[in-house]
Amino acid sequence: MKDHLAALTRNTMSLVGSALMLISAILFVSLMLIELLGAEGNPYLGIITYLILPAGGLLGFILVVWGIRRERRRAPEPVFPVIDLNLDATRKRLMMLILVVTVGAVVLTAAMSQGVHVMESTSFCGETCHSVMSPEYIAYQRSPHARVACVECHVGSGTDWFVRSKLSGAWQLVSITFNLYDRPIPTPVHHLRPSEGTCEQCHWPEKFYGVRSKMITSFSDDEANTEVKTILLLKVGGNDFAGSQGIHWHMDPDVEIRYRSDEKRRTMYEVELTTSDGPVKRFVKQTVKEENPEPMDWRVMDCVDCHNRPTHVYYTAEEAVDLALGRDFIAKDLPYVRREGLRAVRAGYASHDEARQGISTAINDFYRSEYPALAASRAEDIEEAGHVLGGLYASNVFPSMKIEWDTYPDFSGHYNSLGCNRCHAGDHATEDGDVIDSDCSLCHTIVAWDEASPEILELIPK
Ligand code: HEC
Ligand code: HEC
Ligand code: HEC
Ligand code: HEC
Ligand code: HEC
Structure with a gap:
């Protein structure tokens, strides 16, 4: 035992390992306390407490053992100064060290709980993996749940489900990094949690409507x-x-x-x-x-x-165009604007830029050839119609993710x-x-x- 302790403090690797174990343990206990005090139900706090910190502790342990074994093979000569607790100065320094470690741990805990807020935010989920999630994010922002965090439906609270969803999340990170993900992202989500753990946390299933x-x-x-x-x-x-x-x-x-x-x-x-x-x-x-x-x-x-x-509300082409006409975003007294608008937004384009360009050109060309007088007198409305139609395309169709008008049916x-x-x-x-x-x-x-x-x-x- 004595031998082990001696070996522990005599080499840098074991020392780092013990520090890692100590910090992980302190953080683990503080985060557990935070969770007990009411932050319960926060999925990312759970990931840190129950996945990252134990992993840190384990890594520390491995370093300690490795360090000791390596140390054993070497000649046992003292590399560190001898710490003699009989000396007043040494004891003072030790107290200082303990103080610094404690303050450090508290600060780190606070920083981490802040980090958790960041990770939980919708912008983290929706924007971090920008091009991949941007269709879901855009379609989400115009929905009744635009203020419900992604994790409320995709993770929910409780340890088993965040471990499950985080394992799949880890795979997602890998697949995004190495460009292995499917386009479009497949639906249904087969590992989506049953709705009593998500929707029914807010909606009461027996409510009488x-x-x-x-x-x-x-x-x-x-x-x-x-x-x-x-x-x-x-x-x-x-x-x-x-x-x-x-x-x-x-x-x-x-x-x-x-x-x-x-x-x-x-x-x-x-x-x-x-x-x-x-x-x-x-x-x-x-x-x-x-x-x-x-x-x-x-x-x-x-x-x-x-x-x-x-x-994730994706409109059909008809729904999108009808909504825009109904709200007067597109002047509905332009002849055939619905028919031509639908034709233009349904054509194939390779990118949003190409689509905006192509749709605008198609609409302008139609009026110039079929209604030349109107094309001159209503030029502004026609321009605006092309512009709005381009926007409808860009918020429902995502060529880079192979999302077409009817990819995600309701x-x-x-x-x-x-x-x-x-x-x-x-x-x-x-x-x-x-x-x-x-x-x-x-x-x-x-x-x-x-x-x-x-x-x-x-x-x-x-
Ligand atoms: C109100 C609950 C809810 C919220 C909030 C939510 N989702 Fe979803 N999500 C769903 C449901 C339900 C599905 C489709 C499940 C199915 O068809 O199996 C889904 C599907 C998905 C898919 C698969 C592709 C697709 O469109 O079907 C992705 C990716 C996704 N969500 C990401 C996100 C992101 C990113 C956020 C936050 C910006 C988010 N979700 C917020 C409920 C939600
Ligand atoms: C965090 C709370 C929360 C969660 C979780 C949640 N909802 Fe909602 N949901 C709301 C609120 C709040 C509204 C009302 C929004 C409004 O009227 O603007 C709403 C509205 C709705 C509506 C009415 C939509 C409409 O067009 O007015 C439906 C349907 C619905 N939710 C289904 C679901 C389903 C299905 C899930 C799970 C996949 C879910 N909700 C998860 C809070 C939630
Ligand atoms: C059998 C299909 C079906 C199932 C299952 C179902 N719903 Fe609905 N729900 C509907 C339909 C259809 C409507 C009316 C749609 C509309 O208003 O456009 C509706 C309406 C709603 C509304 C809006 C009510 C209003 O008018 O304000 C909410 C909220 C809602 N459902 C939540 C839920 C939740 C939560 C669950 C699961 C516990 C659920 N629904 C299960 C089909 C279903
Ligand atoms: C199992 C239930 C169910 C049955 C059966 C059913 N409907 Fe519907 N119907 C719905 C729901 C739900 C909606 C969607 C309402 C909404 O948009 O939220 C709908 C929508 C519609 C709409 C409006 C669609 C639109 O978007 O313009 C029409 C029209 C309609 N139904 C006609 C019929 C006719 C005709 C029949 C018989 C052949 C029928 N339905 C049978 C559930 C049903
Ligand atoms: C997975 C299959 C399935 C789907 C999808 C489904 N239903 Fe049903 N629904 C059933 C079954 C099964 C019954 C019971 C039939 C019976 O008892 O003969 C039923 C019964 C009903 C009833 C009668 C309820 C009563 O009071 O007895 C209504 C209304 C209904 N469904 C509406 C809808 C609407 C609206 C949708 C789409 C939004 C829908 N259902 C989707 C399977 C389904």
């Missing part, structure tokens, strides 16, 4: 870009005193729906429904076109199976993707012939459908 009205404004491809409206009463429902009903019936704690699908979760081969009363129902897709489909493992349905785009309806119809298309039946409902009135009442002036709007005072 009742019926929600929704008005969708769109435009037509005619010369006048005729504006039409669709008005739906969506039966979102939820958990009422009488039990769950409506669309959020899927989220009732007594209802479990699981399915086996392809990797992209677009074709549901089998759907199994378990309720607290009644037998388990297994619905099988009747028209399976693929030969030998090899479905993934069973997945229990949660929020993300419908709300797969709660925050499953929360059935118009822009299969969405609900992955199960609700009348194609899934049990052996007894029970079919998953596809009645148009199951999920909504259609008050108006692509009408220029829906009657119901006349009831609302202007």
